[in-house]
Amino acid sequence: MKRYAVHILLLIVISLVVTACGGAPPATEVAPPPAATAQPAVVSPTDAPPAKGEPYKIGAFLSVTGPASSLGIPERDTVLMMVDQINAAGGLRGPDGLMHPVEIIVEDDRSDSTEAVLIVKRLIEEKVAVIVGGTGSPASMAVIDTVTAAQIPFISMASAGSIIEPVADRYWVFKTPQSNLPVAQVQADWMKARGITTIASVGVNNAFGADSMRAMETVAANEGITIAYSATFEPGDTDFSAQLTRVASSGAQALIVHATPGEGAPLTVQFRDFGVDMPIVHNHGIGNRAFIDLAGADAEGVLFPIGKMLVANELPASDPQKAVITKYIADYTAFTNGTAPSTFGGHAWDAMKWAFMALETVGPDPKAIRDYVEGIQNFAGISGVFNLSATEHNGIGKESLVLVEIKDGGWRYVSPAEYATTP
Amino acid sequence: LISSSDLVQFLISGIVVGSIYALIALGFVTIYNVTGIINFAQGEFAVYGAFLAITLFQRVNLFSSNVQLDLGLPLPLAALLAIIVTTLLGLLLYRIGIQPARKASILSMIIITVGAAFALRGLALLTWGTDPYRLPAFTPGPPLRIMGAVMTRQSVWVVAVAAVLLVVLYLFFNYSLTGKALRACAINPGAARLMGIPTQRMATLAFGLSAMVTAVAGIVIAPTTFMMYDRGLTLSLKGFVAAAVGGMSNPAGAVAGGLLLGILEAFGAGILSAGYRDAISFIVLFIVLAIRLGGFWRRSAVATEQAGL
Numbered sequence: 001m002k003r004y005a006v007h008i009l010l011l012i013v014i015s016l017v018v019t020a021c022g023g024a025p026p027a028t029e030v031a032p033p034p035a036a037t038a039q040p041a042v043v044s045p046t047d048a049p050p051a052k053g054e055p056y057k058i059g060a061f062l063s064v065t066g067p068a069s070s071l072g073i074p075e076r077d078t079v080l081m082m083v084d085q086i087n088a089a090g091g092l093r094g095p096d097g098l099m100h101p102v103e104i105i106v107e108d109d110r111s112d113s114t115e116a117v118l119i120v121k122r123l124i125e126e127k128v129a130v131i132v133g134g135t136g137s138p139a140s141m142a143v144i145d146t147v148t149a150a151q152i153p154f155i156s157m158a159s160a161g162s163i164i165e166p167v168a169d170r171y172w173v174f175k176t177p178q179s180n181l182p183v184a185q186v187q188a189d190w191m192k193a194r195g196i197t198t199i200a201s202v203g204v205n206n207a208f209g210a211d212s213m214r215a216m217e218t219v220a221a222n223e224g225i226t227i228a229y230s231a232t233f234e235p236g237d238t239d240f241s242a243q244l245t246r247v248a249s250s251g252a253q254a255l256i257v258h259a260t261p262g263e264g265a266p267l268t269v270q271f272r273d274f275g276v277d278m279p280i281v282h283n284h285g286i287g288n289r290a291f292i293d294l295a296g297a298d299a300e301g302v303l304f305p306i307g308k309m310l311v312a313n314e315l316p317a318s319d320p321q322k323a324v325i326t327k328y329i330a331d332y333t334a335f336t337n338g339t340a341p342s343t344f345g346g347h348a349w350d351a352m353k354w355a356f357m358a359l360e361t362v363g364p365d366p367k368a369i370r371d372y373v374e375g376i377q378n379f380a381g382i383s384g385v386f387n388l389s390a391t392e393h394n395g396i397g398k399e400s401l402v403l404v405e406i407k408d409g410g411w412r413y414v415s416p417a418e419y420a421t422t423p
Numbered sequence: 424l425i426s427s428s429d430l431v432q433f434l435i436s437g438i439v440v441g442s443i444y445a446l447i448a449l450g451f452v453t454i455y456n457v458t459g460i461i462n463f464a465q466g467e468f469a470v471y472g473a474f475l476a477i478t479l480f481q482r483v484n485l486f487s488s489n490v491q492l493d494l495g496l497p498l499p500l501a502a503l504l505a506i507i508v509t510t511l512l513g514l515l516l517y518r519i520g521i522q523p524a525r526k527a528s529i530l531s532m533i534i535i536t537v538g539a540a541f542a543l544r545g546l547a548l549l550t551w552g553t554d555p556y557r558l559p560a561f562t563p564g565p566p567l568r569i570m571g572a573v574m575t576r577q578s579v580w581v582v583a584v585a586a587v588l589l590v591v592l593y594l595f596f597n598y599s600l601t602g603k604a605l606r607a608c609a610i611n612p613g614a615a616r617l618m619g620i621p622t623q624r625m626a627t628l629a630f631g632l633s634a635m636v637t638a639v640a641g642i643v644i645a646p647t648t649f650m651m652y653d654r655g656l657t658l659s660l661k662g663f664v665a666a667a668v669g670g671m672s673n674p675a676g677a678v679a680g681g682l683l684l685g686i687l688e689a690f691g692a693g694i695l696s697a698g699y700r701d702a703i704s705f706i707v708l709f710i711v712l713a714i715r716l717g718g719f720w721r722r723s724a725v726a727t728e729q730a731g732l
Binding site: 067069232238248274275294296 | 425426428429432433436439440552553554555557559560565566572573575576577644647648649651654657689692693696697698700701
């Protein structure tokens, strides 16, 4: 029996090694740009019923399971909804005048960066014209080298500023969510109005948390705010008493947290249990229902900056985003049988919309798509009014954010006039 | 920059976390003593205990939202039922996993428990999905303050439940006939069998008892740390380190090992960085294994031969 056990173990190890190697195609292989048009000259573009063209292929990798699933599931549903809508309308009208159905390949990276890289390599082999996805900043960061080597444009749905900076090394990479720097600027505006000069900053130890904490440090230095205590916790940590102890005795007037609901919710619960008397401010990582569901009554009074969608019904009619946000909320709610949309689904909407606009204008040529996306101007999406350029691969800033307070199990818009008295 | 009240706080946090490690370590020791097996599915019992209690207590979506349950039992009843079901799960693990392979080496049986851990985790993933779940605090309210430090009410529950269980187990092992029989199996399995103690049944009992203790641990931590399908592995490893520190076969040692590990982790995380929390437990494990290298396995082999398991 013992020998059998050893044999079985060996078999398992060998099969693991084999699958690991099999999943990794030669990394340096550069995918040739797919032929732009299949049958352009034959069909006249003036024909009344547009003829069918070759499908346009879009690849998506999202964290549908794992710790980031509360972000990835609305992203997946948004992507599928948009493709359904386009195909129901006959597809995208390409530059050749043909109607091209959209073929979407959605893969689950299980909130695992390694898995994300393997998926992206597969998507590139499938000759997709553009890749969207990267629910979490770690997964988005992990695939940058792969898409750059293959020269395929990648539109990320994650927020870390380092996904698109330095721009010189991120030629093929764009992202739709606000960076962490403008988020920290909104937090600093609130602190100044509220008379807070000393804060504690605690964040998750991954690409997202580190980027957000760095942004906070930069902004604090500029605004004369002291960070009395700064600490990290590991992804998947469950006990935050050590950090909260130091926060309580640090002399800070407010706690700034950089996390997603997976760790952000238990941290908030333990912070309230501790009975520390200071406001707790999160960043935009917790802008979904899951955070409120998990933290329950302990979420009440939590402040965080986020895109306008959560408080869409409080926006003035003159807001350029109001129409597009309202339509997205209605569409998404209908598509998912009553699930309310989240900001993260909004990031997916913006990314897919960019891909659609590019495919309609320039067709499935990766280089042309990249150039098109870099030139997007005055595009009113879900997260903001985007203006991209060769030096700016995100295109939105502080103006696209609002401060939101969690109140009565929902979100409430906090106008700048109220900063001084909230919470 | 670290005040004395911070140090008291680390000590309290360490004792709270350590109590959980101690309960899981006790689970390890109970099984190890009677069968010589190190049960790496131990932490899964904590996950199942908590998940079952949550399922019975509140509205949940199971099997990717295909099944919606809203049983709404009172919390104490939900917890009790969850503990009973998890205990049965422990019995089942022995009956269908370990007992058919009782002629195999101890190493093979340990690998079976590793396989069982994967299977249980997969089943939890299919049933409850990847979302974290939470129970409400048993008695909500402001925390207690001790020498400038804070102890949440749920922490009091954790420590109190652990202490009560430890006392009950102590009385059970030392004063009840079944408990004495279990100890006899641990001390000398061969002689125990000759004295008419059914060692097979004792081994089954050990698995059930061990699952029960660990399920309780899972339920009492669910309000503060939440529960996710993949927590079992970490809990198993921490419990194993605690049991190893305590000498693997000694219940009192397991408790001391759990508390020591919890306190070391709390001070390490507080004074150095939270990133060192896991590193500390594995350094402790490394030191213990280096000192007692091979000790467990040798005893395991002897024990099994004698028990005829």
